[in-house]
Amino acid sequence: AQLDTLDIVVLAALLLGTVAYFTKGTYWAVAKDPYAGSLANGAAAKAGKTRDILEKMDESGKNCVIFYGSQTGTAEDYASRLAKEGSSRFGLKTMTADLEEYDFENLDSFPEDKVVMFVLATYGEGEPTDNAVEFYEFISSEDVSFNQGVAASEKPLTNLKYVAFGLGNNTYEHYNSMVRNVTKFLDRLGANRIGAAGEGDDGAGTMEEDFLAWKEPMWKDLADSMDLQEREAVYEPVLEVTEKPDMDPESDDVYLGEPNKNHLEGKQKGPFNAHNPYIAPIAESKELFTVKDRNCLHMEIDISGSNLSYTTGDHIAIWPTNAGKEVDRFMNILGLSEKRHMVISVKGLDATAKIPFPSPTTYDAVVRYHMEICAPVSRQFVSALAPFSPNDNIKAEMTKIGNDKDYFHDQVAARNYNLAQLLEYLSQGQTWDKVPFTIVVEGLHKIQPRYYSISSSSLVQKNKISITAVVESVEIPGATHVLKGVTTNYLLALKQKQHGDPTPDPHGLEYAIDGPRNKYDGIHVPVHVRHSNFKLPSDPSKPIIMIGPGTGVAPFRGFVQERAKQARDGETVGKTMLFFGCRKRTEDFIYADEWEAYKNDMGDSFEMLTAFSRDGAQKVYVQHLLKQRAAEIDRLLQQKAYFYVCGDAANMAREVNTVLAQIIAEQRGISESKAEDIVKAMRNSNAYQEDVW
Ligand code: FAD
Numbered sequence: 001a002q003l004d005t006l007d008i009v010v011l012a013a014l015l016l017g018t019v020a021y022f023t024k025g026t027y028w029a030v031a032k033d034p035y036a037g038s039l040a041n042g043a044a045a046k047a048g049k050t051r052d053i054l055e056k057m058d059e060s061g062k063n064c065v066i067f068y069g070s071q072t073g074t075a076e077d078y079a080s081r082l083a084k085e086g087s088s089r090f091g092l093k094t095m096t097a098d099l100e101e102y103d104f105e106n107l108d109s110f111p112e113d114k115v116v117m118f119v120l121a122t123y124g125e126g127e128p129t130d131n132a133v134e135f136y137e138f139i140s141s142e143d144v145s146f147n148q149g150v151a152a153s154e155k156p157l158t159n160l161k162y163v164a165f166g167l168g169n170n171t172y173e174h175y176n177s178m179v180r181n182v183t184k185f186l187d188r189l190g191a192n193r194i195g196a197a198g199e200g201d202d203g204a205g206t207m208e209e210d211f212l213a214w215k216e217p218m219w220k221d222l223a224d225s226m227d228l229q230e231r232e233a234v235y236e237p238v239l240e241v242t243e244k245p246d247m248d249p250e251s252d253d254v255y256l257g258e259p260n261k262n263h264l265e266g267k268q269k270g271p272f273n274a275h276n277p278y279i280a281p282i283a284e285s286k287e288l289f290t291v292k293d294r295n296c297l298h299m300e301i302d303i304s305g306s307n308l309s310y311t312t313g314d315h316i317a318i319w320p321t322n323a324g325k326e327v328d329r330f331m332n333i334l335g336l337s338e339k340r341h342m343v344i345s346v347k348g349l350d351a352t353a354k355i356p357f358p359s360p361t362t363y364d365a366v367v368r369y370h371m372e373i374c375a376p377v378s379r380q381f382v383s384a385l386a387p388f389s390p391n392d393n394i395k396a397e398m399t400k401i402g403n404d405k406d407y408f409h410d411q412v413a414a415r416n417y418n419l420a421q422l423l424e425y426l427s428q429g430q431t432w433d434k435v436p437f438t439i440v441v442e443g444l445h446k447i448q449p450r451y452y453s454i455s456s457s458s459l460v461q462k463n464k465i466s467i468t469a470v471v472e473s474v475e476i477p478g479a480t481h482v483l484k485g486v487t488t489n490y491l492l493a494l495k496q497k498q499h500g501d502p503t504p505d506p507h508g509l510e511y512a513i514d515g516p517r518n519k520y521d522g523i524h525v526p527v528h529v530r531h532s533n534f535k536l537p538s539d540p541s542k543p544i545i546m547i548g549p550g551t552g553v554a555p556f557r558g559f560v561q562e563r564a565k566q567a568r569d570g571e572t573v574g575k576t577m578l579f580f581g582c583r584k585r586t587e588d589f590i591y592a593d594e595w596e597a598y599k600n601d602m603g604d605s606f607e608m609l610t611a612f613s614r615d616g617a618q619k620v621y622v623q624h625l626l627k628q629r630a631a632e633i634d635r636l637l638q639q640k641a642y643f644y645v646c647g648d649a650a651n652m653a654r655e656v657n658t659v660l661a662q663i664i665a666e667q668r669g670i671s672e673s674k675a676e677d678i679v680k681a682m683r684n685s686n687a688y689q690e691d692v693w
Helices: 005-027 053-060 074-090 105-109 130-145 177-188 207-226 324-333 363-370 379-388 392-403 405-411 419-427 437-443 486-498 550-568 592-605 622-628 630-638 652-668 672-684
Strands: 064-069 094-098 115-123 161-168 198-201 239-243 278-291 294-302 315-318 343-348 450-453 464-470 473-475 482-484 524-530 544-547 576-582 606-612 642-647 688-692
Touching: 053 094, 053 105, 064 074, 064 130, 074 094, 074 115, 074 161, 074 207, 115 130, 115 177, 130 177, 161 177, 161 207, 177 198, 198 207, 207 379, 239 437, 278 486, 294 486, 315 464, 315 486, 324 363, 324 419, 379 392, 379 405, 379 419, 379 437, 392 405, 392 419, 450 464, 450 486, 450 550, 464 486, 464 550, 544 550, 544 630, 550 576, 550 592, 550 606, 550 642, 576 592, 576 622, 576 630, 592 606, 606 622, 622 630, 622 652, 630 652, 642 652, 652 672, 652 688, 672 688
Parallel strands: 064 094, 064 115, 115 161, 161 198, 544 576, 544 642, 576 606, 642 688
Antiparallel strands: 239 343, 278 294, 278 524, 294 464, 315 450, 315 524, 473 482
């Protein structure tokens, strides 16, 4: 048959596509050394690092890879716990791998004597985590393009053995959708799942226990399937720490908390991102209210000259520093105080080990800047530390806590203990000097930047990012410790310093506020910007309805600021309804004066509705106000209004969703289930957006 021009064009395109497909791994290989500096910097790509997972496993003698899709570090932590357990209990040769660092075209060549594990967090509205986006696109497009009619034996992944665990939150609509979809795709492609796909639920607060309960039967199934013999688990380090008493901690090549080489060399070089923060000046800071034991901060972070940019609705990440008080506690209980400034070099014992911070460094820098030392302790970690207890009685107690879920809850979780507090309590202050430093580095999370919904408009202040944050301070009646949020108390201390307050740190937490080598001196904080999908409609005349009680109002301050400016500039601005709630008008009604000014700019297009839960005899919340305005809300929705919810994910956001469905049902005379479908459709078309935490 003759080929016409169109056929030739199509064929050529197909051929090009095929070549690109099969050569993807070699052409687009980007090796990443997270500490080499800014990542998009070509020089940072270290030659010779493969994106071929099979090649990597073969060269390092591994038969089990645990991929993680992680946003806040929990999935990554679970992956490394599975790796350790697989190795110490079953003799598997394990490695963990960031989904972003490999290609998946050769999943079909996995031999049957290897196993792949996936630990996948679901983020926001059922989305993959940032590092899992490409993998998810790949596996879902494979699923779509795959001919479902083929015989089982011809399915491409029949040799692939895999295990899966998902991290999700049942307060979100698409609960654990990552693990659910990925297992669905893999199963349809013929892969063999070992054990059930696990699902951890952060919404119910049972993530850790869900993980522990899932992994035991999974290990049994895996052991059967791969003919593995279980043995008594002993701690096998993945890292090696070497002390360097001859090195001077002040010498130029020792990292004292600098996140990467650029920072060590004193050059701030962009692009600034999740691997490379910008040390930003805080232009202004103040407290929006100060009621006893409750602080709410407003800060203006100056990004001019950094090349960082944001659009209204984005998030800013703040890189925290641990409080000196907690660093000291940690050092003391582990017997490290005397040598806290000793230079140490940290190495992986094999090529696949991940070192969570740059080295050489010091004990002090690692504990202060790189590890999440204040976080809750996991039950599995208590068991892992038991053999290193100072004496047999304490060891027995640690073992009991590690084995007994309820006892763990009473002794540890209910008291909000962090690791050092627990160890202090159990040994009554006696040092735990048998604990290898590597086990804590391997067992604790890497410190995570915290996100804040930007509370300014990029149209109004392109180079200054506002944040609105409540300082975390959780007191349990009868407990000996008050839990102090890591980042927000650090921000509070920065604000105090900026104002030359005589008590630079109101809680005696004593931050190293000037940063490593005084690099943060003059009120600076390390940040990066994360772009979000929480966005105003591009057409300002569209109506919007915003629900943001408490600090949930943060992004809406940005939204309203933007619309007020558009109104001042003569643009037509649609109805802008803001539902806000707090305790008392006179106590925590944040930005009260500003809302008045926006009203002057926008006139009747702007309406603010307030619910004060402690002002009257009856508690009023934003949900009640919504109901009172049912008719108008439905009318605006019919006019294609955008509906936004920000703030508390656990209760408020869920209730608002329910109330909205009730309003639609009542107003339109339809069933609640129909109305729920309408809300779902709004979510799918981005007319209903959430920014919740
Ligand atoms: P952390 O130290 O992280 O502690 C937070 C909580 O973790 C504690 O309250 C406690 O419940 C638990 N916890 C910590 N340690 C322990 C322990 N040892 N035992 C038991 N429980 C423990 N916040 C705002 O104020 N404003 C915003 O605009 C805002 N926007 C956000 C946007 C997004 C997308 C996200 C994900 C979060 C947002 N947050 C916002 C929340 C913010 O990121 C932080 O979580 C919050 O400020 C607390 O941080 P922290 O470091 O001070 O507290």
